Amino acid sequence: MEKVTLTLAEAYTLARQVLRGNGFSEAHACVLARNVTDGERDGCPSHGLWRLLGIVNTLRKGKVSPDAEPTITDHAPAIVKADAGGGFSLLAFERALPLLIEKARHNGIAALAINRCVHFSALFADVEPLTQAGLVGLATTPSHAWVAPAGGSAPLFGTNPIAFGWPRGDKSPFIFDMATSAAARGEIQLHQRAGKALPEGWGIDSKGNPTTDAQAVLNGAMLTFGGYKGSALAAMVELLAGPLIGDMTSMESLAWDDGAGGLPYGGELVLALDPARFLGTDAVAHLARAETLFAAMQRQGARLPGERRYQARQHAGEYGITITRSLYEEIAALDCKVPGA
Amino acid sequence: MEKVTLTLAEAYTLARQVLRGNGFSEAHACVLARNVTDGERDGCPSHGLWRLLGIVNTLRKGKVSPDAEPTITDHAPAIVKADAGGGFSLLAFERALPLLIEKARHNGIAALAINRCVHFSALFADVEPLTQAGLVGLATTPSHAWVAPAGGSAPLFGTNPIAFGWPRGDKSPFIFDMATSAAARGEIQLHQRAGKALPEGWGIDSKGNPTTDAQAVLNGAMLTFGGYKGSALAAMVELLAGPLIGDMTSMESLAWDDGAGGLPYGGELVLALDPARFLGTDAVAHLARAETLFAAMQRQGARLPGERRYQARQHAGEYGITITRSLYEEIAALDCKVPGA
Numbered sequence: 001m002e003k004v005t006l007t008l009a010e011a012y013t014l015a016r017q018v019l020r021g022n023g024f025s026e027a028h029a030c031v032l033a034r035n036v037t038d039g040e041r042d043g044c045p046s047h048g049l050w051r052l053l054g055i056v057n058t059l060r061k062g063k064v065s066p067d068a069e070p071t072i073t074d075h076a077p078a079i080v081k082a083d084a085g086g087g088f089s090l091l092a093f094e095r096a097l098p099l100l101i102e103k104a105r106h107n108g109i110a111a112l113a114i115n116r117c118v119h120f121s122a123l124f125a126d127v128e129p130l131t132q133a134g135l136v137g138l139a140t141t142p143s144h145a146w147v148a149p150a151g152g153s154a155p156l157f158g159t160n161p162i163a164f165g166w167p168r169g170d171k172s173p174f175i176f177d178m179a180t181s182a183a184a185r186g187e188i189q190l191h192q193r194a195g196k197a198l199p200e201g202w203g204i205d206s207k208g209n210p211t212t213d214a215q216a217v218l219n220g221a222m223l224t225f226g227g228y229k230g231s232a233l234a235a236m237v238e239l240l241a242g243p244l245i246g247d248m249t250s251m252e253s254l255a256w257d258d259g260a261g262g263l264p265y266g267g268e269l270v271l272a273l274d275p276a277r278f279l280g281t282d283a284v285a286h287l288a289r290a291e292t293l294f295a296a297m298q299r300q301g302a303r304l305p306g307e308r309r310y311q312a313r314q315h316a317g318e319y320g321i322t323i324t325r326s327l328y329e330e331i332a333a334l335d336c337k338v339p340g341a
Numbered sequence: 342m343e344k345v346t347l348t349l350a351e352a353y354t355l356a357r358q359v360l361r362g363n364g365f366s367e368a369h370a371c372v373l374a375r376n377v378t379d380g381e382r383d384g385c386p387s388h389g390l391w392r393l394l395g396i397v398n399t400l401r402k403g404k405v406s407p408d409a410e411p412t413i414t415d416h417a418p419a420i421v422k423a424d425a426g427g428g429f430s431l432l433a434f435e436r437a438l439p440l441l442i443e444k445a446r447h448n449g450i451a452a453l454a455i456n457r458c459v460h461f462s463a464l465f466a467d468v469e470p471l472t473q474a475g476l477v478g479l480a481t482t483p484s485h486a487w488v489a490p491a492g493g494s495a496p497l498f499g500t501n502p503i504a505f506g507w508p509r510g511d512k513s514p515f516i517f518d519m520a521t522s523a524a525a526r527g528e529i530q531l532h533q534r535a536g537k538a539l540p541e542g543w544g545i546d547s548k549g550n551p552t553t554d555a556q557a558v559l560n561g562a563m564l565t566f567g568g569y570k571g572s573a574l575a576a577m578v579e580l581l582a583g584p585l586i587g588d589m590t591s592m593e594s595l596a597w598d599d600g601a602g603g604l605p606y607g608g609e610l611v612l613a614l615d616p617a618r619f620l621g622t623d624a625v626a627h628l629a630r631a632e633t634l635f636a637a638m639q640r641q642g643a644r645l646p647g648e649r650r651y652q653a654r655q656h657a658g659e660y661g662i663t664i665t666r667s668l669y670e671e672i673a674a675l676d677c678k679v680p681g682a
Contacts (some may be wrong), residue, residue: 075449076449076618077418077419077449078448106417106418107419107420108419109420109450113619136581148641149641149643150643151641151642164577176576226570229567230570232505232519238634239477239631243630243631244477246620249630249634251637252630271450271612275584275585277420278416278417278585278586286584286585289593290583293497293584293590297490297493297497300492300493300495301493301494302572
């Protein structure tokens, strides 16, 4: 398959140009372009440049605002609210971040509730900046109702990711970002396109029976990871980043989409905790306990989450990123001034 | 097998008497007795009256203070600290709870860090009181290093439970309390005593090979639930309820125990979030979204976590609790004034 290699700057410029050309404001285009370039750079093509297709599709379907200016509110001593106004989550996050950090440092812990946002991006991007500020971060968001609860047989939960980040000073942070579904929806779609059977345990058909047929799962329901425990966590995500912050559950998001095939719409909850505020002058000694834990993990051959990502990041900084020519051409073809043309 | 039935009041009185007789202060004895009685009442014998054996054993080994008075500190606007002083966690939790609730209501979110506590109790008991105050609760604690990280082969993490509670007004709260290990350590011990093979995936032997032999797993390592995702969560628990709050990881706890066979020693982190503070006047409408989610779960046959527990609770209120005569006699025999006699 023919490939195209781009420097990170070229990839960013392409993405930004396509987004601007489709009507996104400069502020949204920049933060979106950076996000998809970072995903590609970090070896996560599922959150990389191909996301531009879905972003533009969502815009053309009228399911996202191209230029909403987020409204940031100092809602309570330890709560920041960010109303994304129907735009993508990323700009709202970026604009709310300084106040979230300030509140976490002052209070020890603080929460950011992003509302009315369209969501496509990996939560990794929303906890990494917290770790860079020396904070512990936790982020979660519902999606569309695609996943059956344990003991049930029909879609109800979203893929409901949970991301967690731990700061490590000069070292790359400890960050995981995982769906509470057994697999990402994109992985099931890739199996379906390739005509490949799914691994056991990823989903059920529309009658609730286990199946390895990708199309049957897309018509039926995905399953959570880890059985009833993963299902409990998926429910927790619905509650924390839905009703708690006054926003939609995954089934409400899918109903709102009304068959348009757009991206999930609703809320995101981000928590920030400040080790320095918890620990005071003992922070250095206690953070060293974490390093001892990480070293013990690595000594027995367990990877730290994020390791592969940081390796890919370093490689991409030196050698650029490579995508298929057909994806490159699909992206370039998005660059028109007339949506839907 | 011969059985003994006790009213809840009788069970509580027995437990309290045994604890007082072994030297626990009135304050500790009361809260411990209530906790093990509640566990038995709720149909969780693994956190019920038989725990008295481990509690007294830990005291006789010199691994818990019978009378430490917790020190509660208003550490930061959104952080309460409770130094358990080497006593069990429960009294520290009970004493810190009012300030945690006050801070959550004022700030929207608050954290309680319990330090230097010995831990045996289910975290269910530490999130239920938060739901009764109308708050969302999250609690977590490391234990002893018994569980291998995904990709590793030796014990490093504890069974590291995560408990989450959601308030439901007049209804019983939505609460889950789950180990991040594939099974509870007690379940493996029960299989070992009964000479039964373990289900696949619970553990590995001391060479890192999968095994269904309970003794081999007790000598080797338990596994997390849900593969690398459960392992990531287990690591998160180590970090949040260990270094973040200036306390031990599970491997430090096991090293501190130094072969005595005592209960885990270290910290616990409890978060409380106030829906009323997040939502203001819209709280009722948004909390109704959660009820819609629960109804949709139940309609498709998925249980809400906690359901069985509340059924058992109701039954025990009417008919009392039943334990084996041998357990009853073991507990009664603990009632001596001379520790170690």
